[in-house]
Structures are given as structure tokens and as C-alpha cells.
Amino acid sequence: MKPCVLSGPMRIGGLVLDNPLILAPMAGITQVPFRRLAREAGCAMVVTEMVSADGLVRGGQKTAELLRGHPAERPISAQIFGADPQIMREAARIVQDQGVDLLDINLGCSVRKVIRRGAGAALMREPQRLEAILKAVRAAVTIPLTVKMRSGWHPSGDQAVKAARMAEDCGVDAVAIHPRVAIQGFGGNADWSLIARLKESVSIPVVGNGDVRGPDDVLMMKRQTGCDAVMIGRASIGNPWIFAQALDLLRSKHPQSPDLSTRLQGILRYIDYAVGHFGETQAVRMMRSRLCWFVKGLPRCSRLRVAISRLKSRQEMEDGVRAYFEMVDSTGS
Numbered sequence: 001m002k003p004c005v006l007s008g009p010m011r012i013g014g015l016v017l018d019n020p021l022i023l024a025p026m027a028g029i030t031q032v033p034f035r036r037l038a039r040e041a042g043c044a045m046v047v048t049e050m051v052s053a054d055g056l057v058r059g060g061q062k063t064a065e066l067l068r069g070h071p072a073e074r075p076i077s078a079q080i081f082g083a084d085p086q087i088m089r090e091a092a093r094i095v096q097d098q099g100v101d102l103l104d105i106n107l108g109c110s111v112r113k114v115i116r117r118g119a120g121a122a123l124m125r126e127p128q129r130l131e132a133i134l135k136a137v138r139a140a141v142t143i144p145l146t147v148k149m150r151s152g153w154h155p156s157g158d159q160a161v162k163a164a165r166m167a168e169d170c171g172v173d174a175v176a177i178h179p180r181v182a183i184q185g186f187g188g189n190a191d192w193s194l195i196a197r198l199k200e201s202v203s204i205p206v207v208g209n210g211d212v213r214g215p216d217d218v219l220m221m222k223r224q225t226g227c228d229a230v231m232i233g234r235a236s237i238g239n240p241w242i243f244a245q246a247l248d249l250l251r252s253k254h255p256q257s258p259d260l261s262t263r264l265q266g267i268l269r270y271i272d273y274a275v276g277h278f279g280e281t282q283a284v285r286m287m288r289s290r291l292c293w294f295v296k297g298l299p300r301c302s303r304l305r306v307a308i309s310r311l312k313s314r315q316e317m318e319d320g321v322r323a324y325f326e327m328v329d330s331t332g333s
């Protein structure tokens with residue numbers, strides 16, 4: 001195995017990332033407010049939720065809205081999915097014109113709606129179509145281009161190795177892998193040995209992903225697989241501080257758990273960013289379910305859910321959050 005650099009900067013095409021930690025794309029979650037928190041916690045790059053190439057090319061307002069970012073979260077990668085090379089090419093141009101830093105193609109989504117259209121993980125079993133897409137998109141944009149894949153459809157992982165080599169040959173600048181087969185959903189374990197195999201198979205950077213549950217796993221994945229960067233998904237939901245903790249570990253420092261004040265300030269910023277991005281009415285509606293992510297594990301966290309379930313304004317929400325944290329603090333937990 002090639003030696004692995006633990007915490008230093010990494011390069012994807014012409015883009016230099018400060019460190020090897022990336023927020024995974026998560027539909028419905030990795031929107032601007034959450035991405036900003038992740039960047040503030042130290043992750044080097046964020047990715048949009050997956051965006052339909054067809055929707056972009058048709059000029060759909062809701063689809064285009066998914067690409068609207070904030071300067072504070074850059075560098076940002078935009079992920080598109082689709083099955084038609086010409087449409088993917090057009091969509092790639094639209095994404096580049098929006099000023100994003102990097103373009104990612106989804107080869108991993110195994111949701112039935114996406115697979116039925118021949119997109120996402122379906123492309124892993126259609127190498128000719130995949131090649132046509134990669135070539136068309138590569139020719140259309142100058143920003144760095146990446147792909148994010150699953151293992152494919154067979155546990156051997158051979159499809160992933162072939163797709164990664166093809167991507168490299170087509171001029172793709174990095175490959176991210178979540179090593180579960182398409183039909184596996186989130187069951188079983190991610191097969192990290194496939195990340196190591198990909199690292200041996202291509203010379204472009206390999207981003208490892210899957211089952212990083214805590215900061216220690218980042219270190220373990222890097223050491224076990226030699227991957228160039230680690231992408232974190234579910235473990236960051238409500239806990240963007242995992243990036244700060246992982247960075248500490250990578251830099252041989254003792255990782256600090258977020259104290260109550262850090263959590264409170266993070267939630268208040270989350271509300272602020274959400275109101276700024278979505279407007280107060282929509283943001284407050286969204287916050288009713290999302291704020292609970294950030295207090296999971298704290299005493300009587302269900303109280304916060306109940307307290308904010310009917311609130312209608314930003315002020316009320318902030319007051320409700322503050323009152324909850326005062327209660328937690330006064331119980332000495």
C-alpha cells in the first residue's frame with residue numbers, strides 16, 4: 001500500500017482542499033444551512049444533494065434552487081444524476097455556469113425511481129452508457145470532475161474497479177466509493193477492503209465513504225485503506241462537530257466533544273442560516289423536526305421537540321432552544 005498522508009491538504013484536479021474530510025451528499029439534509037455548519041466545523045468540502053440533470057435542463061425552478069449556494073460554504077461540489085449523455089452534458093454546463101467549484105456524477109443512488117430511469121447505480125451495469133456520459137461531461141466542463149459510486153451490483157466489487165478505471169481514463173479527477181452493493185441499502189457493513197482495492201487500481205485520488213460512525217473511524221479508514229480523503233454522511237447529521245474531532249485526531253490532538261455552549265451556538269447559527277436561505281416561514285417549519293437532530297443524547301431531548309412543534313416565528317424558536325439548554329445546564333448534565 002502507498003503511504004498515506006493523514007491530515008494534509010489534498011488535490012482534486014486543480015482544486016486544493018485544506019484537509020481530507022468531505023461532507024457526503026445527503027438528499028434533504030445537505031442543504032445550505034447544514035453545509036455551512038459542516039464547513040465551520042472544519043470539513044474541507046461540501047456536496048449538494050443530488051440534482052436531476054433532466055430537471056436542470058428542463059429549467060425546473062425547484063431543481064435549479066438546489067444549486068443555490070452561499071459563498072461561505074465554498075469549495076462546493078454539485079452532484080448531478082441522469083442517464084442520457086447529452087442531457088448530462090447540458091446539465092454539467094449549467095452547473096459550471098453557476099460557479100460551483102467541482103462537479104460530481106452520481107453512480108451510487110439505488111432508489112427505485114432513479115434506477116428505473118437508468119441513472120445512479122444503474123449506470124454501474126451499463127459500462128458503454130457510463131463511458132458516453134463520462135466523456136460527454138468531461139468535454140463539457142473545465143472544473144474538476146468526480147464520480148461517487150457504490151460497489152456495483154455484485155459483492156466482488158469488480159464493477160467498481162472497472163468503473164473507477166474507466167473514470168480515470170475519461171479524465172475524471174477523483175472517485176468516491178461507498179462500498180455497499182446497490183441492493184444493499186444501508187444493511188450489513190461497508191466493505192472497506194474495496195476502498196483499498198480501488199486505491200491500488202487507479203492513480204486519481206480515492207475518497208472512502210461508509211460507516212464512519214465517529215472520529216476514530218476516520219483515522220481507521222485512512223490507515224486501513226490508504227484513501228486520500230474520507231467522506232462522512234449519517235454520523236454528521238446533527239453532529240457537524242465530528243469534523244472538528246476527526247481533524248484533531250488526524251493531527252494527533254485529543255478530540256474535544258462539543259460542550260453545551262458550542263451546541264447551542266451551532267443550533268442558533270443553523271436557524272439563522274436557514275432563515276437567510278429559505279425565508280422565515282419555511283425555515284421555521286423545517287426546524288421543527290431538524291433541531292432535534294442536534295440534541296440527540298442530551299437529557300430530556302424529546303422536550304425540545306414538543307416545545308418547538310407548534311412555534312411559528314424565528315424568535316419563538318430561538319427562545320425555545322435557549323430555554324431547553326438552560327434546563328439542561330441547570331440539571332448539571
Ligand SMILES: Cc1cc2nc3c(=O)[nH]c(=O)nc-3n(C[C@H](O)[C@H](O)[C@H](O)COP(=O)(O)O)c2cc1C
Pocket residue numbers: 024025026027028029048049050079106108109148178209210211212231232233234235
Ligand atoms: C438521507 C440520505 C440521503 C442521501 N442522499 C444522497 C445523495 O443525494 N447522493 C449520494 O450520492 N448519496 C446520498 N446518500 C448516501 C451518502 O452520501 C453516503 O454515501 C452514505 O450515507 C454512506 O455514508 P455514511 O455511512 O457516512 O452515512 C444519502 C444518504 C442518506 C442517509
